[in-house]
Amino acid sequence: DVKVTQSSRYLVKRTGEKVFLECVQDMDHENMFWYRQDPGLGLRLIYFSYDVKMKEKGDIPEGYSVSREKKERFSLILESASTNQTSMYLCASRPMGRETGELFFGEGSRLTVL
Amino acid sequence: KNQVEQSPQSLIILEGKNCTLQCNYTVSPFSNLRWYKQDTGRGPVSLTIMTFSENTKSNGRYTATLDADTKQSSLHITASQLSDSASYICVFLRGGATNKLIFGTGTLLAVQP
Numbered sequence: 001d002v003k004v005t006q007s008s009r010y011l012v013k014r015t016g017e018k019v020f021l022e023c024v025q026d027m028d029h030e031n032m033f034w035y036r037q038d039p040g041l042g043l044r045l046i047y048f049s050y051d052v053k054m055k056e057k058g059d060i061p062e063g064y065s066v067s068r069e070k071k072e073r074f075s076l077i078l079e080s081a082s083t084n085q086t087s088m089y090l091c092a093s094r095p096m097g098r099e100t101g102e103l104f105f106g107e108g109s110r111l112t113v114l
Numbered sequence: 115k116n117q118v119e120q121s122p123q124s125l126i127i128l129e130g131k132n133c134t135l136q137c138n139y140t141v142s143p144f145s146n147l148r149w150y151k152q153d154t155g156r157g158p159v160s161l162t163i164m165t166f167s168e169n170t171k172s173n174g175r176y177t178a179t180l181d182a183d184t185k186q187s188s189l190h191i192t193a194s195q196l197s198d199s200a201s202y203i204c205v206f207l208r209g210g211a212t213n214k215l216i217f218g219t220g221t222l223l224a225v226q227p
Binding site: 004009040041042043044045090092100101102103105106107108110 | 123145146148155156157158159160163203205207215217218219220
Protein backbone atom coordinates (compact mmCIF):
# COMPACT_ATOMS: atom_id res chain seq x y z
CA ASP A 1 0.00 0.00 0.00
CA VAL A 2 1.10 3.51 -0.82
CA LYS A 3 2.36 5.37 2.20
CA VAL A 4 3.32 8.97 2.82
CA THR A 5 4.18 9.64 6.44
CA GLN A 6 4.42 13.05 8.05
CA SER A 7 6.35 13.02 11.28
CA SER A 8 4.16 15.34 13.34
CA ARG A 9 0.36 15.53 13.24
CA TYR A 10 0.13 18.52 15.58
CA LEU A 11 2.73 21.12 16.53
CA VAL A 12 2.57 24.29 18.59
CA LYS A 13 5.49 26.67 18.21
CA ARG A 14 6.30 30.23 19.24
CA THR A 15 6.98 33.12 16.91
CA GLY A 16 10.59 33.12 15.79
CA GLU A 17 11.21 29.42 16.41
CA LYS A 18 12.69 27.22 13.70
CA VAL A 19 10.29 24.49 12.62
CA PHE A 20 11.04 21.25 10.77
CA LEU A 21 8.30 19.25 9.10
CA GLU A 22 9.40 15.84 7.89
CA CYS A 23 7.85 13.72 5.18
CA VAL A 24 8.80 10.20 4.12
CA GLN A 25 7.34 8.16 1.26
CA ASP A 26 7.89 4.46 0.63
CA MET A 27 6.79 4.33 -3.01
CA ASP A 28 10.10 5.29 -4.65
CA HIS A 29 8.42 8.37 -6.16
CA GLU A 30 10.62 10.94 -7.81
CA ASN A 31 8.35 13.94 -7.20
CA MET A 32 7.52 15.30 -3.77
CA PHE A 33 5.52 18.37 -2.77
CA TRP A 34 4.68 20.56 0.18
CA TYR A 35 1.32 22.32 0.29
CA ARG A 36 -0.41 24.43 2.88
CA GLN A 37 -4.16 24.28 3.24
CA ASP A 38 -6.20 27.16 4.65
CA PRO A 39 -9.99 27.57 4.84
CA GLY A 40 -11.37 29.25 1.74
CA LEU A 41 -8.00 29.18 -0.03
CA GLY A 42 -7.61 25.49 -0.78
CA LEU A 43 -4.23 23.90 -1.27
CA ARG A 44 -1.35 26.14 -2.23
CA LEU A 45 1.99 24.83 -3.40
CA ILE A 46 4.99 25.91 -1.32
CA TYR A 47 7.86 23.91 -2.84
CA PHE A 48 8.35 20.77 -4.85
CA SER A 49 11.23 18.50 -5.74
CA TYR A 50 11.60 16.21 -8.74
CA ASP A 51 14.84 14.57 -7.66
CA VAL A 52 17.29 14.28 -4.82
CA LYS A 53 18.88 17.64 -4.00
CA MET A 54 16.59 19.36 -6.53
CA LYS A 55 13.97 21.87 -5.46
CA GLU A 56 11.64 24.29 -7.16
CA LYS A 57 9.62 27.14 -5.73
CA GLY A 58 5.89 26.82 -5.82
CA ASP A 59 3.34 29.59 -5.58
CA ILE A 60 4.04 30.71 -2.00
CA PRO A 61 7.68 29.91 -1.08
CA GLU A 62 8.35 33.01 1.03
CA GLY A 63 9.28 32.17 4.60
CA TYR A 64 9.96 28.52 3.79
CA SER A 65 12.83 26.36 2.62
CA VAL A 66 13.11 22.67 1.84
CA SER A 67 15.64 19.88 1.86
CA ARG A 68 15.74 16.65 -0.14
CA GLU A 69 18.88 14.71 0.77
CA LYS A 70 17.36 11.30 0.09
CA LYS A 71 14.76 10.23 -2.45
CA GLU A 72 12.26 9.15 0.16
CA ARG A 73 12.49 12.18 2.42
CA PHE A 74 11.39 15.77 1.85
CA SER A 75 11.60 18.29 4.66
CA LEU A 76 9.92 21.66 5.01
CA ILE A 77 11.70 24.25 7.13
CA LEU A 78 10.33 27.42 8.63
CA GLU A 79 13.46 29.39 9.56
CA SER A 80 11.59 31.81 11.82
CA ALA A 81 7.96 30.89 12.34
CA SER A 82 5.35 33.62 12.21
CA THR A 83 1.69 33.58 13.20
CA ASN A 84 0.59 33.77 9.56
CA GLN A 85 2.21 30.39 9.02
CA THR A 86 -0.37 28.75 11.25
CA SER A 87 -1.91 26.24 8.88
CA MET A 88 -2.35 22.62 7.85
CA TYR A 89 0.70 21.40 5.92
CA LEU A 90 0.32 18.51 3.52
CA CYS A 91 3.13 16.53 1.94
CA ALA A 92 2.49 14.60 -1.27
CA SER A 93 4.36 12.48 -3.76
CA ARG A 94 3.84 11.13 -7.26
CA PRO A 95 5.92 9.11 -9.69
CA MET A 96 7.66 10.51 -12.73
CA GLY A 97 6.66 9.26 -16.13
CA ARG A 98 3.10 8.77 -17.34
CA GLU A 99 1.52 11.87 -15.96
CA THR A 100 -1.91 11.35 -14.49
CA GLY A 101 -1.55 14.02 -11.88
CA GLU A 102 -2.52 11.76 -8.98
CA LEU A 103 -0.93 12.86 -5.78
CA PHE A 104 -0.51 10.62 -2.76
CA PHE A 105 -0.87 12.69 0.37
CA GLY A 106 0.29 12.31 3.92
CA GLU A 107 -2.08 12.79 6.85
CA GLY A 108 -1.08 16.41 7.32
CA SER A 109 0.70 18.40 10.01
CA ARG A 110 -1.35 21.05 11.76
CA LEU A 111 0.97 23.83 12.89
CA THR A 112 -0.05 26.55 15.31
CA VAL A 113 2.33 29.48 15.80
CA LEU A 114 1.67 31.55 18.92
CA LYS B 115 -9.54 35.27 -9.86
CA ASN B 116 -9.48 31.56 -9.06
CA GLN B 117 -9.42 29.34 -12.09
CA VAL B 118 -11.46 26.73 -10.23
CA GLU B 119 -14.50 27.66 -8.13
CA GLN B 120 -16.42 25.10 -6.13
CA SER B 121 -19.95 25.38 -4.81
CA PRO B 122 -21.48 25.21 -2.37
CA GLN B 123 -18.76 25.93 0.19
CA SER B 124 -20.57 23.64 2.61
CA LEU B 125 -23.57 21.36 2.53
CA ILE B 126 -25.58 19.39 5.08
CA ILE B 127 -27.72 16.46 3.96
CA LEU B 128 -29.52 13.58 5.61
CA GLU B 129 -28.21 10.07 5.39
CA GLY B 130 -29.59 8.24 2.38
CA LYS B 131 -30.15 11.38 0.30
CA ASN B 132 -28.35 12.23 -2.92
CA CYS B 133 -26.32 15.37 -3.47
CA THR B 134 -24.38 17.12 -6.20
CA LEU B 135 -21.25 19.20 -5.78
CA GLN B 136 -20.21 21.68 -8.45
CA CYS B 137 -16.87 22.76 -9.86
CA ASN B 138 -16.72 25.66 -12.35
CA TYR B 139 -13.44 26.19 -14.12
CA THR B 140 -11.58 28.37 -16.59
CA VAL B 141 -8.46 26.19 -16.78
CA SER B 142 -7.55 25.67 -20.42
CA PRO B 143 -6.16 23.45 -21.73
CA PHE B 144 -6.14 20.64 -19.21
CA SER B 145 -5.15 17.00 -19.41
CA ASN B 146 -7.43 15.59 -16.74
CA LEU B 147 -9.65 16.41 -13.82
CA ARG B 148 -9.68 14.57 -10.51
CA TRP B 149 -12.06 14.68 -7.61
CA TYR B 150 -10.44 14.07 -4.23
CA LYS B 151 -12.10 13.21 -0.93
CA GLN B 152 -10.50 14.56 2.23
CA ASP B 153 -11.69 13.16 5.54
CA THR B 154 -11.31 15.46 8.55
CA GLY B 155 -7.73 15.49 9.73
CA ARG B 156 -6.51 13.35 6.84
CA GLY B 157 -4.87 13.93 3.47
CA PRO B 158 -6.93 13.98 0.25
CA VAL B 159 -7.48 10.71 -1.61
CA SER B 160 -8.33 10.47 -5.32
CA LEU B 161 -11.91 9.36 -6.08
CA THR B 162 -12.24 9.74 -9.85
CA ILE B 163 -10.23 10.86 -12.83
CA MET B 164 -11.54 12.10 -16.18
CA THR B 165 -9.63 13.21 -19.23
CA PHE B 166 -10.75 16.37 -20.99
CA SER B 167 -12.58 14.25 -23.59
CA GLU B 168 -14.66 12.19 -21.15
CA ASN B 169 -18.14 13.12 -19.95
CA THR B 170 -18.69 10.84 -17.00
CA LYS B 171 -16.84 8.51 -14.67
CA SER B 172 -18.21 6.45 -11.80
CA ASN B 173 -16.66 4.98 -8.70
CA GLY B 174 -19.30 3.15 -6.72
CA ARG B 175 -21.79 5.68 -5.39
CA TYR B 176 -19.70 8.57 -6.75
CA THR B 177 -20.27 9.80 -10.30
CA ALA B 178 -18.30 12.66 -11.79
CA THR B 179 -19.42 14.49 -14.91
CA LEU B 180 -17.68 17.00 -17.15
CA ASP B 181 -19.35 19.50 -19.46
CA ALA B 182 -16.76 21.26 -21.60
CA ASP B 183 -19.34 23.64 -23.06
CA THR B 184 -20.39 25.11 -19.72
CA LYS B 185 -16.96 24.47 -18.16
CA GLN B 186 -18.52 22.65 -15.26
CA SER B 187 -17.80 19.42 -13.47
CA SER B 188 -20.10 17.82 -10.94
CA LEU B 189 -19.67 15.11 -8.37
CA HIS B 190 -22.89 13.28 -7.64
CA ILE B 191 -23.14 11.16 -4.50
CA THR B 192 -25.95 8.61 -4.40
CA ALA B 193 -27.56 7.24 -1.24
CA SER B 194 -25.22 9.15 1.05
CA GLN B 195 -23.66 7.52 4.09
CA LEU B 196 -22.25 9.02 7.27
CA SER B 197 -18.78 8.13 6.01
CA ASP B 198 -19.27 10.48 3.05
CA SER B 199 -18.85 13.41 5.45
CA ALA B 200 -15.66 15.04 4.17
CA SER B 201 -14.31 17.81 2.00
CA TYR B 202 -14.40 17.22 -1.75
CA ILE B 203 -11.83 18.94 -3.94
CA CYS B 204 -11.68 19.13 -7.74
CA VAL B 205 -8.20 19.34 -9.22
CA PHE B 206 -7.16 20.03 -12.80
CA LEU B 207 -3.90 18.93 -14.38
CA ARG B 208 -3.03 21.79 -16.69
CA GLY B 209 -1.97 20.74 -20.15
CA GLY B 210 1.40 21.55 -21.66
CA ALA B 211 4.90 21.35 -20.31
CA THR B 212 4.29 22.55 -16.76
CA ASN B 213 2.07 19.71 -15.49
CA LYS B 214 0.77 22.19 -12.94
CA LEU B 215 -2.11 21.18 -10.69
CA ILE B 216 -4.90 23.69 -10.16
CA PHE B 217 -6.96 23.10 -7.01
CA GLY B 218 -10.48 24.12 -6.17
CA THR B 219 -11.17 25.39 -2.65
CA GLY B 220 -13.36 22.42 -1.78
CA THR B 221 -16.90 21.70 -0.59
CA LEU B 222 -17.41 20.53 2.97
CA LEU B 223 -20.14 17.90 3.12
CA ALA B 224 -21.80 16.82 6.36
CA VAL B 225 -24.10 13.80 6.28
CA GLN B 226 -26.40 13.64 9.29
CA PRO B 227 -28.29 10.61 10.58
